[in-house]
Amino acid sequence: MGLESLLNIVYILSAITFILGFKLMSSPVSARRGNIISAVGMGAAIVATFLFPEVVRYQYIVIGMISGSAIGLLFAYRTPMTGMPQMVGLLNGFGGTASLLVAWAEFIAHPHQSYFGGGILWLTAIIGAVTFSGSMIAWAKLEERFISGKPIMYTGQRYVTMAVLAGIATLGVLFAMNTAAPEAAQFLGVVTILALLLGILLVIPIGGADMPVVICLLNSYSGMAACASGFIVQNNLLIVAGAIVGASGIILTLIMCKAMNRSIANVFLGGFGSGVQASGMEVVGEIKPVKADEAYLMLEAANSVVIVPGYGLAVSQAQHAVRELMEAMEKNGTEVRFAIHPVAGRMPGHMNVLLAEANISYDAMVEMDAVNPTMETVDVCMIIGANDVVNPAAQEDKASPLWGMPIIESHRARTVIVMKRSMGKGFAGVENPLFFRNNTRMLFGDAKASLQALVNEFKGGGA
């Protein structure tokens, strides 16, 4: 058996470790081990590639390895848990960039390509470029740096996008027909620029709270880009790994869309939440604000408390304060659970990570479908920085833009305490009738400060 066959066997083993890694992620007990196994497989694949007979020049590889690893480690340890959506967004973009560069390197090294080879170069360049520029916009929107998180709409948006798509397709045909022609490089160059533009055009009309969907889809694209570059270098491992990442992103995208009761098309046409939408239902009742001491008395008397965290919790970095309150309540004999909506936060599972960071046991985190049937037995449901995901209009008001969206049915709890900065509307721009209900009390102010005040009440025994 030759060296090359042996190295290909290493690739197969690497593919197995990746699959095993994902499989072990089905439980938080084994997930960490799975990640390590997968990392070992990645290391083996990199070592094997070094040994390939075609690989004879090492200087650029070594420079890339060292600088990339250093930046990666810096990201991994310097990013706060609240910044995870941004980090994943950036990494999606870098994955796309790597594939785009591989496509260009291959084209420059081997300009004589078959129709299929040309087509695959074209496809890899497009997916890579769209992933890169789309991810950068998504990152900027999440950071609210350079551009606002609000949807950006202009007239003729769809026509511009269609014109760009037509340009990419036409030039793609011209490029793939003759990759060795002198003008082929210009064709691929313009395709790359148009694809970069397309990524920007696709993400700017999408609002901040729809970013979970965008991040998931771009995650999928980065996998597809790796998969396409696998066809360029005819490597099984890239195809297997890329396809699994692509599938993973698609699954998460669908889960997010389902949790918002919207189609992918609806998310990507954009503009959701850009205007004030009319609701058919007249909101009745009045706001009943409370102070921390009154809220304390409710929590102190409760046997069962459910906390619904939202993006507001991440914004005010209140995860540690909420843990302290949880401990105080548990000491008081109260059962405390966290109900987590699939789209709470800015990416799937964001709230779980924040709560885990604050050392809250994952046993205490429950999914929406598990908590809803028990809501009637809950004494106090405390909502921290969430809005649309607890809006009863989704179930009661057919005219509401939120109609049909699955919600955490906090309004069915005996008492609801809503922690909120002000009476502002949620992302959807919809009034929340929950705030006006008889069993709802509003605790206005910064979530962290309010939680701290409640903890102090517990410590002082309410005195």
Added chain:
Amino acid sequence: MEVLVFLLFILVLSIFLGFEVISKVPSLLHTPLMSGSNAISGITVVGAMIAAGLGEGNDLAAMLGGAAVGFAMINVMGGYFVTDRMLNMFKKKDK
């Protein structure tokens, strides 16, 4: 052409396998799942190394390959280490 059909075969099987495996990951772990996916999409590093290491190719191609190695390695290192950091936080507390 035969190689191509074989690669397509691998692709189709991998997509099915991906859907099977990933749909079993609980929503609790979806953030580490995504950062872990980032790490694995860094597998492009293998293609990038081949592009950067070719002997007969020109310098520009090798340099682009080297840059691709860099970007892919950000994903590999950043992805695996941040995933490990996150998964290390998920604990079950004894009551």
